[in-house]
Structure formats: structure tokens, C-alpha cells
Amino acid sequence: xxxxxxxxxxxxxxxxxxxxxxxxxxxxxxxxxxxxxxxxxxxxxxxxxxxxxxxxxxxxxxxxxxxxxxxxxxxxxxxxxxxxxxxxxxxxxxxxxxxxxxxxxxxxxxxxxxxxxxxxxxxxxxxxxxxxxxxxxxxxxxxxxxxxxxxxxxxxxxxxxxxxxxxxxxxxxxxxxxxxxxxxxxxxxxxxxxxxxxxxxxxxxxxxxxxxxxxxxxxxxxxxxxxxxxxxxxxxxxxxxxxxxxxxxxxxxxxxxxxxxxxxxxxxxxxxxxxxxxxxxxxxxxxxxxxxxxxxxxxxxxxxxxxxxxxxxxxxxxxxxxxxxxxxxxxxxxxxxxxxxxxxxxxxxxxxxxxxx
Numbered sequence: 449x450x451x452x453x454x455x456x457x458x459x460x461x462x463x464x465x466x467x468x469x470x471x472x473x474x475x476x477x478x479x480x481x482x483x484x485x486x487x488x489x490x491x492x493x494x495x496x497x498x499x500x501x502x503x504x505x506x507x508x509x510x511x512x513x514x515x516x517x518x519x520x521x522x523x524x525x526x527x528x529x530x531x532x533x534x535x536x537x538x539x540x541x542x543x544x545x546x547x548x549x550x551x552x553x554x555x556x557x558x559x560x561x562x563x564x565x566x567x568x569x570x571x572x573x574x575x576x577x578x579x580x581x582x583x584x585x586x587x588x589x590x591x592x593x594x595x596x597x598x599x600x601x602x603x604x605x606x607x608x609x610x611x612x613x614x615x616x617x618x619x620x621x622x623x624x625x626x627x628x629x630x631x632x633x634x635x636x637x638x639x640x641x642x643x644x645x646x647x648x649x650x651x652x653x654x655x656x657x658x659x660x661x662x663x664x665x666x667x668x669x670x671x672x673x674x675x676x677x678x679x680x681x682x683x684x685x686x687x688x689x690x691x692x693x694x695x696x697x698x699x700x701x702x703x704x705x706x707x708x709x710x711x712x713x714x715x716x717x718x719x720x721x722x723x724x725x726x727x728x729x730x731x732x733x734x735x736x737x738x739x740x741x742x743x744x745x746x747x748x749x750x751x752x753x754x755x756x757x758x759x760x761x762x763x764x765x766x767x768x769x770x771x772x773x774x775x776x777x778x779x780x781x782x783x784x785x786x787x788x789x790x791x792x793x794x795x796x797x798x799x800x801x802x803x804x805x
Contacts, residue, residue, distance in 0.1 A: 481680050484517045487540035487671070487688070488533055490526040493642065493724035494566040494669040495542045496710035497695040503709065510691040514683035527551075533672070540673035540688065544597055546753045548672050550762040553773050553789035558675040560791045562685055563692050564737040568667040570727030571642040572601050573659035575649060577630065582608070582657040585637055586615045591629050592639035594620035597667050600756050602639050604666070605658040630654070642724050643716065664729070665740055666749050675791060689796040690805040693734060700732035734801035741794045742778045750775045750790075751782050 489498040501507040502520035511518040521538070523529035533541035534552040540562070543551070552559045576584060582605060592598040599618070606612055616637075621629055623644060629635045630648050638648060648654055660667050671688060678685050698706040704718070711721030731737035740746060751770070757763050758770035767773070771783035776791040799805050 482677075483515065484519070485539040485677070485681070485684050486519045486521060486537070487542075487673075488521050488523045488529040488538045489542045490523050490529050491714050492526075492542075492669070493571065493714065493721065493728050494730065496714050496721075497565075497692065497699065498542065498671075499713045500706055500710050501691045501695045503713075504695075504706070506694050507687075507691045510687040510694070513690070514687045516681075516683055516687060518684070518687060533557075533674075536674075539677045539684065540671055543670060543672055545668040545670060545750065546597055546600055546757065548670060549750070549753060549773060549775065549790055550595075550757050552672070553775075554757075554762065554764050554767075556789065558789050558791075559672050560675045560678050560793050561670045561741075562673045562678065562793065562796055563671040563689060564731060564741050564792070564797070565669045565671065565692070566728050566730045567665050567669065567740070568597075568641070568660035568727070569664060569729040570659045570661040571645070571724065572597060572640070572667060573642075573645045573656045574602065574605055574637070574639045575630070575645065575654050575656050577636045577651075577655075578653040579636075579657070580655060583611075585657075586611055588637045589617045589619050589635070590637045590639060591619045591621040591626065591635050593623055594618060595760055595762060598639040598641065599760070600753065601658070601660060601663070601667070603756050604663050604752075608658070608662070642727060643720070646723070659727075661727070665745055666752065668740075668749070678793075685796045686799065686805050689734075689800050693800045696730070696732045699730070734797040737797050738794055738801060741792055741797065744779050746792060747775075747777045747779050747782050750777065754783060 489495050498520055499522065507518055507520055523532065529541055530543050530547055530551045532538055534555045534557050548559060548561065590602060592602060603613065623640060626638055626640045626644050627647050630638050630651060645656065649656060671692070673685065695706070707721060708718045711718045714721060754770040754775070758767060763772050772787065773790065774784040774788035775782045776788050778792065778794055781788060
């Protein structure tokens with residue numbers, strides 16, 4: 449897209465592409481109107497608002513407003529929740545931008561990022577033992593959850609020092625084993641996320657030498673919904689978005705009852721949860737979320753994510769290049785215009801910003 453295009457023209461182009469795609473999707477027999485929906489979530493600082501929205505009745509209130517039902521289901525295994533969404537067991541699911549590309553989109557399920565909730569701003573980190581410089585990671589064995597956002601963070605960190613994965617060894621390690629692994633003499637470097645990072649940093653000689661605040665806006669947390677379902681049932685999108693921003697309003701106001709409930713549901717106390725929030729850039733207002741969603745940065749980020757994913761075989765065996773899957777953003781499409789499977793649609797967040805939900 450030409451850089452000379454005005455923002456209004458860019459938005460028109462985005463809306464036109466979206467409407468065309470929705471028109472095609474609505475012609476599908478699978479895109480049927482319905483009144484009962486299921487969304488999945490898993491425990492993470494930025495997704496606890498869904499649990500509170502459910503337990504407090506806020507999600508039900510918004511669903512009732514639109515004459516629908518929304519079941520909010522906790523899945524203990526994060527990747528399994530995305531797999532179930534991809535298989536059609538859920539109409540929506542929380543996930544990162546990278547996982548949205550590499551699991552449902554790569555699996556052929558057209559998905560829409562309905563709500564851009566936050567980005568990791570320090571929650572994901574690289575910790576070395578007895579070292580003081582990131583360059584010391586060269587030649588090390590690095591323990592991480594392979595092909596996760598931790599792996600992506602490592603790749604971006606290596607970029608920053610002119611190094612590559614060939615300069616070290618990656619050891620696939622379950623997040624459940626990460627703390628114990630770092631305590632052993634054999635493990636000198638790990639890449640993981642909070643609250644694990646915080647616990648590992650309490651061990652002797654541990655130093656965090658790179659984290660997600662060094663790549664702001666790249667590890668993004670989303671509520672992703674099935675594009676066909678959203679096209680046929682816009683009230684589903686409105687109810688989810690309305691409920692989300694009502695909870696965001698409580699959090700922004702420092703509502704202790706709401707924050708304490710989220711903390712306890714995530715297995716910590718209020719102080720612990722607030723510490724996690726401190727390293728998370730929550731978008732408490734739709735205007736904040738729209739600023740990132742409508743930016744050129746989002747398209748650039750998705751290009752970087754797609755390139756990493758292609759290099760690691762995450763876009764499918766038949767993917768010929770990083771642009772095999774098209775990603776629609778308000779500033780244009782990255783990748784294939786004929787194989788768009790991931791869409792960042794700002795329209796529902798814009799409705800919230802305009803008070804039109």
C-alpha cells in the first residue's frame with residue numbers, strides 16, 4: 449500500500465476488504481446465525497478479566513442485552529484451548545498474535561482478532577545464571593518451551609546482538625519444569641514468562657538480561673473469534689466487547705474487589721497480581737487498543753512473527769514462504785491476499801470507543 453494514502457483511505461481499503469470477505473463468508477452454509485456461544489480462556493495476567501467477567505455476571509449482562517448466551521470456559525492447558533477452538537469446539541478463544549497465526553490460521557480456520565487486550569511489557573524474559581551480558585548466551589544451552597512466544601523472544605534478542613540460533617542450543621522444556629531446571633547446575637539460561645520469571649530471579653546468580661519490554665507491542669494478547677461466526681452473528685462480537693471494556697473500567701479504577709478476585713483465581717494475591725500487571729501493557733480503554741491496532745507497527749510485527757514462524761515450520765508443510773497466510777490489518781494485508789486467514793478488525797473496539805455498543 450502506498451505510504452501517500454491518507455489514514456481515511458487506508459481505513460476505507462480495510463473496510464472494503466473486510467466487507468468483501470464477510471460477504472463471501474456469509475454465503476457459506478457454516479455461517480449460520482445462532483444464539484448460544486462458547487469462548488475459552490486460560491490463566492494469564494491479561495486474560496483473568498474473562499474469568500471475572502463471567503463470575504461477576506458482567507458477561508451474562510451483555511449477552512442478555514443482545515438476547516444471546518455466552519458460556520465462558522476455563523481450559524487449564526493453553527495450547528489445548530487453541531486446538532479445541534481450531535477444531536470448532538469454541539467460537540472464541542484467548543491467544544497471542546503468534547499462536548493465532550500458527551495454529552488456527554495455519555490450520556485453515558479464518559479467525560478475527562476481535563479485542564486487542566494487552567501486550568507483554570516485561571512478563572516474558574531471558575534469564576542467565578552468573579552472567580551480566582546478553583552476549584554471554586552464545587554457546588549456551590537455552591531451556592524454553594520450543595516454538596512458543598519464548599522462542600520468538602529469544603530470536604528477537606539474538607537479532608539485537610547480531611547473533612542467531614546456530615550460536616546456541618535450544619532445549620525444549622515444559623513450563624512446569626522450568627523453575628526446577630534452572631536450579632540445577634546443568635542449566636545456565638532459560639526463557640519463560642511470569643510468574644515463573646519472578647520465581648527464577650529469586651535464585652542465586654540469576655539475572656534477567658532481555659525481556660518483552662525490549663520489543664514492545666510484539667507479543668500481543670487477543671480475544672480471537674471465528675470469522676464466519678462473527679460475520680453471521682455481530683451481536684456476539686458486541687456482547688464480548690462490551691463486557692470486556694466494562695471489566696477494564698473496573699480495573700482502571702483500581703476496583704479492589706475485582707482485582708482481588710482475579711488475583712485469587714490466578715493463584716496469587718493482590719500484590720502478586722499487581723506485580724504481573726506492572727509488566728503488562730493493558731489497554732484499559734478501546735482508544736488505547738485502537739492506537740496499536742491501527743498502527744503500521746502491527747503489520748510490521750506480524751511480518752516478523754510470520755518470518756519466524758516460517759523459518760521454524762509453523763505455517764504448515766505446504767507453506768512456500770512467510771507470506772503464505774494473509775494477515776489483514778487496518779493498514780493493509782501482510783502476505784497472501786488470496787489466503788487471508790487472520791484479521792485484525794478494529795470495528796467492534798471502535799464501537800466501544802464511540803459508545804455505540
